[in-house]
Each structure stands twice: as structure tokens, then as C-alpha cells.
Amino acid sequence: MLKDITLGQFFPGNTLAHRLDPRTKLMVTVLYIVALFCAKSFVSYGVMALWLVTAVQVSKVGYKALVKGLKPVWFIIVFTAVLNLIYIKGTPLVTIWKFTIYREAVETAVFMILRIAMLIMGTFLLTYTTSPIRLTDGLETLLSPLKKLHAPVHELAMMMAIALRFIPTLIEETDKIMSAQKARGADFESGGLLQRAKALIPILVPLFISAFRRADELATAMECRCYSGGEGRTKLHVLRFAAKDYLVLALAAVLTAAVIVLGRMGL
Amino acid sequence: MIEIKHLRYAYPAVEGQEPAAVLEDVDLHIEKGSFTAILGHNGSGKSTLAKLLSAVLLPSGGEVLVDGLSTAEEKNIMEIRRRVGMVFQNPDNQIVANVVEEDVAFAPENLGVPAEEIRARVDEALAAVGMEAFRLHAPHLLSGGQKQRIAIAGVLAMQPEVLVLDEVTAMLDPEGRREVLETVHRLNRERGMTVLLITHHMSEVEKADRVIVMEQGRVVMDGSPKEVFPRVEELRRLSLDVPGTVDLLYELRRIGWDVPLDALGVDECADAICKFLQ
Structure with a gap:
């Protein structure tokens, strides 16, 4: 039972997704989440799905492992979907017994399922491809302005x-x-x-x-072992942005912008 | 190297109780490059002594000098900790990172060593304990002996002057124990590393240059293994074992055989018996 915990699990590898700077991956994940919450139509969800599938393909992490990550939250997914189905009103679609299900409700429920599932798969992809040490290193460097x-x-x-x-x-x-x-x-x-x-x-x-x-x-x-806090510490692995990091970041920014613009256009 | 003068230590008093004295008037001098074993059963104060050496605890009386630096002075603490590499009993509770090389890098990172030099130190330390092949492994998947060798590499990366090993084999299986002891002896022999091995296993101290036996916070015996082990009755009174060879010779003497008591090695012991029989 306890062996099933996938939190923070890391699958070592040597793909582009593994070699990217952890800061890049963290920022891309944040952009991905922002975009996911701005997606409001099938077109924009299509863009998001394309984004996720590309990332999964590049990282060579199996879909099986990603779907396994959904296991602990399936209840939440189903629960939100059912709530949406019941409470959202609009154009009637079908009536079962006393409940009328509306077209908008089905749409929102589907989006909700997609949003939560893609959110979890996206963040799991980050931990699957980044060793915890690199992840915390990245987080520390990204947040270092807050030290002031x-x-x-x-x-x-x-x-x-x-x-x-x-x-x-x-x-x-x-x-x-x-x-x-x-x-x-x-x-x-x-x-x-x-x-x-x-x-x-x-x-x-x-x-x-x-x-x-x-x-x-x-x-x-x-x-x-002479630990005395973060002051004056150096690192074995120094984080360095390479050309590929800028490229991936730019791509993620463009995709996020695209999804936001699509949302504004009502798509 | 290490100078201990009239060292006293008592744990802080619990309400309504007298402070419990753990060490009383300990005087020791540890030579550079030597292999010293400190023996004693539970509660003899040997682990407290180790903690005093690396300034985890501070003396209640007397002083501890490492290369002339007193542990009582705040400004010396970091330098003393760098010079005194401490390895503890439970390897799981000393390993900080989830990748072997990251863990070995922990101490030099703390010391602010530049990245390229950390790399060199990590590789060297891992080679010194024979764990280069496990550079990128996860520590929790290694055996106890391997984990303990990683812990040793972790302090070697500080380039310490002395290695203090506090019951490092207590949680290991016989195979792991052999691995770790061999590593430590090799470091002493090949690199001239000063070693202070704290243990309650007699068998681990046969090859030491010097054996110190502690009892109730005092040094009760101090000498080479050949001087200490023949004192069988005294050791037994301190509830310590003697090596099998000494035990055999002791029993033989009791039935009247004229054999020496200080033949520690198995071959040496066999020779002594043959000589008598001839």
C-alpha cells in the first residue's frame, strides 16, 4: 500500500526534458498552469493537450506512470464533474428522472475533468524528470530575491x-x-x-x-559537517541557462499567450 | 594532533537531580597518523568524548585542543569541525541528500569550496572508500556497509585531519562491518589518516596501534593491544570480551600450559601453541 506513493518520485533519464535547467522547468510549469486556467474552449484545450503530449513525448516518461499519478485524485475529479453536471443550467440536453442535464453543464464538466487531470499530469511530469535536489536548487535560486x-x-x-x-x-x-x-x-x-x-x-x-x-x-x-545555514554556501552543480532553456521558455510563453488570446476571442 | 587535558563533562542537571558526571579528569594525547581504539561498554562515556572532540558538546572543565585550537572558543568551532571528521552509528541519519555524490558534496558546499574543487573532492573521497561506481545511486537503496562508507566519504570531502568513528559498525551485518573496517584501516595505512575508532567490539581493535579502555568516565587502561589484552580478568570485570585467541591462551595457561598471552593474531597464536608442544 505504502509503496504506491508517487509523490516526489523521479525517473532518471537523459532526454531534453531531463537536461533542462530546473528553473526553466519550474517556470514552464507555472506558465502551463496559468494557461490551463485561462483555457475556456475546446480549441484552447486542444492547444494545452498538444503542449502536454509534446512534453511527455520529449521526456519519454510512460503515459502509464502519468495516469497512475491520477489514481489518488480520481474521486475529486468525479466529484467536481458531478457537481457541475447537477448545478449548471442552460439549454436542456436530456432529462433523467427528476434531473435535467444541460449542454453547458456537460461542457463545463468535461473542461473541469480535463483541467484537473492535465494539471496533475503536468506537475507530475516536472517531478518525474527533475531530481529532488535539482528541483529544490531551482526553487531556491528562483526565490532568492525574496531573501532580501x-x-x-x-x-x-x-x-x-x-x-x-x-x-x-x-x-x-x-x-x-x-x-x-x-x-x-x-x-x-x-x-x-x-x-x-x-x-x-x-x-x-x-x-x-x-x-x-x-x-x-x-x-x-x-x-x-560544518553546516551553518545558507550563508556562504557553494554548490556542486551550478545552475546555468543554456540556449535550449531560452528556447523552451520562449515556446512556453508563446503558447500561454496564445491560449490567453484565444480566451479573449471567446474561443 | 588532539590534546585532552583534565577533561570533565556533566550533562546539565535535570530538575531536582545532581548533574550526571559522564567524564572525569580525562587526559589523552592522540598522535598524528595513529590508529587509536577507544573501548568501553554502554555508559562508559566514550560517545560523549567523541562529541566533545568535534565541539558538539563543550567541556564542563579542562579543555580539548585540536591542533592547538580550543573547542571552548566560538571562533574555532568551524575549523575544528572541519579538521575532525565525525561518523556516527546510524548511516541513515547522517545522509542528507538523495543522490550519493550530492551527499558527499554537502560538507565542501557548506565550507564554500568552489564548484570545480567540490567535484574533485567528491570524486577523490568516493574513490578513497571504493564507492565511485555508486556516484549517482540513491543512498536508501544501498546496503548498510555501503551507506556507512558514503558517510565516511562525506566527511573525507572536508579533508579532515582526524577521523572519529563513533560505533560505526554497531548497526551493520558482519559483511558490512568487514567492509567498513577495511576501508578505515586502508585510509590509515595509505593516507596516514589519524583514526579514532570508538567501539565495544574487541575484535575490531586488534589491529589498532593503541587501545584505550574507558569505564565510568575514566581512562582505566591505555596501551598497545599486546599490553591491554593479556589483562583478561580486568577486562572481564569491565564486561568486555577478549579476542578468541587471547581467550584460548588464557584458558590454556589456567591448565598449566606455559604459553604467552599476547599472541593476538591467529597465526601467531598457533605458533605459540606449537612452540610449547614441541
Whole structure:
């Protein structure tokens, strides 16, 4: 069950999508999300789909992995679609029992499904093709102007990197604790919601205690390796924009602009 | 190299209790290029000593000097930590990054070393522990011994003067233990790295130049393995094992055989017994 968590997963590779500067990928993702929220017609959604498909093709990440990322949110997708179907009024299309479904409602529901699905697939593509360290490096550099406002940008990036580093370790630990509790007769599978939630306590307590102990030891180990915050730190991999980064950024900007203009034209 | 003078340490008092003294009047001098093992069972103060060496803890009395720099002075702390490479028991809790080379680069990055030199240091440190092939691997997929070698590479990248290993083999399987110890001995032999190995496994200290035995915050024995191990009764009283060879010779002596007690190696021990039998 825990092995299914895809958050922050990274598929190493050597495609253009992998080699781009993480800052480029972050900015392209932001542009992609903006464009996605500006898309209001089948034409503009077509442009967005083209964008996504091109990115997926370039990155050579399988569609299977992308669709798998949708699994945890299918309920939200269906829920929003159904709500849209019920509440939006306009030209009647069909009437089933007491409910009349309108043409506009179907349209909005379809757009909603597309929007959420494409949003998630797009952002997953970013984490699939960018190693967490590069991602946090990129984020730190992009947000570094905020350091002037005394925002703890380095600290946040470091926290994110460490959190991502410890996800597999903590998952492994949770599995171990679960096995240990099962061996002593704990039951996690039966009973109602409340009972199951209660059964989680004997897992969470040791997990938290161990996480705190790990944090303490890690902090000591980091100090012993001369860590003293972001001041005066250098990097093994220096981020550099190349021609391909400017090209990809320009392309993403053009596509976003196109979608916005299409939206203004009512398409 | 390292000078410890009248070192005392007590953990801060918990309300209503006397401060618990962990180290009392420890005097030691660690030579450059030496391989020193510190032995002692749980609670003997050996891990506290390690933390005092890298200025994680500060002395309650006396002083610790690393290359003449006192750990008590705030301005020396970074330089001392760079010179004293600390490796701890649990490799999972020392690895910061999710790519091996990124983790090894952590310390030089903190020190503000330029990018090209970090690259060189990382490659060199990984080669020194024999892990070059795993440069781009994810640490959580490696074995315990491999992770611990990465942790060692991580401190080697600081170019330290001394390597302090605090029970680094305690969580490893026999194979991992052998790997790590071999690496450490090779670093000492080939690069002249000063090593301070803290452990409670007797078998790990046979090849050390010097053995220091600690008990209740004091140094109770200090000498070469050949001087320390024959003191079988004393070691047993401190609930420490003796190497198998010494144990055998000790038992033989008890039944009246005239064999020396300081034949530590297996071959040496066999020779000693043959000599007696002839």
C-alpha cells in the first residue's frame, strides 16, 4: 500500500526534458498552469493537450506512470464533474428522472475533468524528470530575491530536500512498525472508520518518536559537517541557462499567450 | 594532533537531580597518523568524548585542543569541525541528500569550496572508500556497509585531519562491518589518516596501534593491544570480551600450559601453541 506513493518520485533519464535547467522547468510549469486556467474552449484545450503530449513525448516518461499519478485524485475529479453536471443550467440536453442535464453543464464538466487531470499530469511530469535536489536548487535560486525581504528561502529549500530524502526511509520504517504490530496481533484491516483510525495510533506513536530521534541525530551530523545555514554556501552543480532553456521558455510563453488570446476571442 | 587535558563533562542537571558526571579528569594525547581504539561498554562515556572532540558538546572543565585550537572558543568551532571528521552509528541519519555524490558534496558546499574543487573532492573521497561506481545511486537503496562508507566519504570531502568513528559498525551485518573496517584501516595505512575508532567490539581493535579502555568516565587502561589484552580478568570485570585467541591462551595457561598471552593474531597464536608442544 505504502509503496504506491508517487509523490516526489523521479525517473532518471537523459532526454531534453531531463537536461533542462530546473528553473526553466519550474517556470514552464507555472506558465502551463496559468494557461490551463485561462483555457475556456475546446480549441484552447486542444492547444494545452498538444503542449502536454509534446512534453511527455520529449521526456519519454510512460503515459502509464502519468495516469497512475491520477489514481489518488480520481474521486475529486468525479466529484467536481458531478457537481457541475447537477448545478449548471442552460439549454436542456436530456432529462433523467427528476434531473435535467444541460449542454453547458456537460461542457463545463468535461473542461473541469480535463483541467484537473492535465494539471496533475503536468506537475507530475516536472517531478518525474527533475531530481529532488535539482528541483529544490531551482526553487531556491528562483526565490532568492525574496531573501532580501528576510524570507527563509534557503531554509525552506533545505527542509524540502531533507523531507524528500527521508520519505523512503520513513516509509520503510512504517512498514517495519506495521509488521511488528501485526505480529503482536494488531488488526488494521477490519472495523469501521473510527476503529481503523484508532488502530493507527500504535503505528504513529513509534513513528513520530523515531522521526524526532532521527531529526536530532541528523542535525548533529549536519553540524559536524560544518553546516551553518545558507550563508556562504557553494554548490556542486551550478545552475546555468543554456540556449535550449531560452528556447523552451520562449515556446512556453508563446503558447500561454496564445491560449490567453484565444480566451479573449471567446474561443 | 588532539590534546585532552583534565577533561570533565556533566550533562546539565535535570530538575531536582545532581548533574550526571559522564567524564572525569580525562587526559589523552592522540598522535598524528595513529590508529587509536577507544573501548568501553554502554555508559562508559566514550560517545560523549567523541562529541566533545568535534565541539558538539563543550567541556564542563579542562579543555580539548585540536591542533592547538580550543573547542571552548566560538571562533574555532568551524575549523575544528572541519579538521575532525565525525561518523556516527546510524548511516541513515547522517545522509542528507538523495543522490550519493550530492551527499558527499554537502560538507565542501557548506565550507564554500568552489564548484570545480567540490567535484574533485567528491570524486577523490568516493574513490578513497571504493564507492565511485555508486556516484549517482540513491543512498536508501544501498546496503548498510555501503551507506556507512558514503558517510565516511562525506566527511573525507572536508579533508579532515582526524577521523572519529563513533560505533560505526554497531548497526551493520558482519559483511558490512568487514567492509567498513577495511576501508578505515586502508585510509590509515595509505593516507596516514589519524583514526579514532570508538567501539565495544574487541575484535575490531586488534589491529589498532593503541587501545584505550574507558569505564565510568575514566581512562582505566591505555596501551598497545599486546599490553591491554593479556589483562583478561580486568577486562572481564569491565564486561568486555577478549579476542578468541587471547581467550584460548588464557584458558590454556589456567591448565598449566606455559604459553604467552599476547599472541593476538591467529597465526601467531598457533605458533605459540606449537612452540610449547614441541
